[in-house]
Amino acid sequence: MGIERLYEAPAVGSLTPVAPGVQWLRLPLPFQLDHINVWLLEEEAHYTLVDCGANLPEVAAIWDQLAKTLFATKPLKRIIVTHAHPDHIGMAAPLMRIHGTSLQMSMSEYLFTRAMCGHLDGFDGVTAGRFMASHGLVDEAAEETLRARGKLFSNLVPEPPLSFLRMQHGDEILIAGRIWRCHEGYGHSTEHISLICDELKLMISGDMLLPTISTNVSVYGLEPEANPLQLFLKSVESMATLSDELTVLPSHGVPFKGVHERCAQLLRHHEHRLKELLAALKDAPMSAAQAVGVLFRRKMDGHQMSFALGEAVAHLHYLWRKGLVVRTQENGVWKFQTPL
Numbered sequence: 001m002g003i004e005r006l007y008e009a010p011a012v013g014s015l016t017p018v019a020p021g022v023q024w025l026r027l028p029l030p031f032q033l034d035h036i037n038v039w040l041l042e043e044e045a046h047y048t049l050v051d052c053g054a055n056l057p058e059v060a061a062i063w064d065q066l067a068k069t070l071f072a073t074k075p076l077k078r079i080i081v082t083h084a085h086p087d088h089i090g091m092a093a094p095l096m097r098i099h100g101t102s103l104q105m106s107m108s109e110y111l112f113t114r115a116m117c118g119h120l121d122g123f124d125g126v127t128a129g130r131f132m133a134s135h136g137l138v139d140e141a142a143e144e145t146l147r148a149r150g151k152l153f154s155n156l157v158p159e160p161p162l163s164f165l166r167m168q169h170g171d172e173i174l175i176a177g178r179i180w181r182c183h184e185g186y187g188h189s190t191e192h193i194s195l196i197c198d199e200l201k202l203m204i205s206g207d208m209l210l211p212t213i214s215t216n217v218s219v220y221g222l223e224p225e226a227n228p229l230q231l232f233l234k235s236v237e238s239m240a241t242l243s244d245e246l247t248v249l250p251s252h253g254v255p256f257k258g259v260h261e262r263c264a265q266l267l268r269h270h271e272h273r274l275k276e277l278l279a280a281l282k283d284a285p286m287s288a289a290q291a292v293g294v295l296f297r298r299k300m301d302g303h304q305m306s307f308a309l310g311e312a313v314a315h316l317h318y319l320w321r322k323g324l325v326v327r328t329q330e331n332g333v334w335k336f337q338t339p340l
């Protein structure tokens, strides 16, 4: 079975019912990726929200409007966050404060949020800049973007949630009398949790399974020798064992069916890129900055370049950890090559 696109993209701020008691809300994002989908689950006495949007005036305005309409008749009482990226967690603290809700998420995603909001050493833009320089990034515009990215998180998440309720892989959460299973995912963020309801045949996949774009998998300065692509591919293999009957509610794009085909596409996509990269590394040692040209054959701005570099390092580390390439340092820059 292929991928079946079930809806057209809705307008931001509008609610679309996607299953009994499940509504889809699209919120704006000021990037090339211009939206995030969040999900409102209606319970007997209240609403539960999965993911919140970034903390931006245009997003807060949509939540203000819903406070006066939807939540005036049935309050918002619980928030669940799939992972700690700003478009998912940004509005959590204000919504908790305004509506008196609880927040449920995984432990490492919660702690990551606090570390980012607290500007801890190692979580800052300077560390990111140094890391990227060690992979040959000399594009000044990109480096500037990286330094700014240290502040990007706290710009979109100016206020961290001050408490949370832990959820872990395998936990069962009761929402409107139905069981939603927590399903872990790695490689994109520290401890991403997708939610699966077998009764409704639904999966809120967060960023772990998207219909058209491939999830960002990057190495960062905090964990410079990480192998997130291996973690991600393992997680995709695990999702490929889920029922193909599930309708996937993704954070970006539109709901779709075809879990198995989408997982197979992602595995093929990365396998293809690894093969291409490995072939290129036979000729001469290459830095991650040079590998970006092999993996992404298009012109990129500084912001895209910084993401592309993290992805390139992830692919190189996968090959390196498999023993398919060796790593040496030249003038402070890591170079990768197939063993001679």
Ligand SMILES: [Zn+2]
Binding pocket: 083, 085, 188, 189, 207
């Ligand atoms: Zn994300």
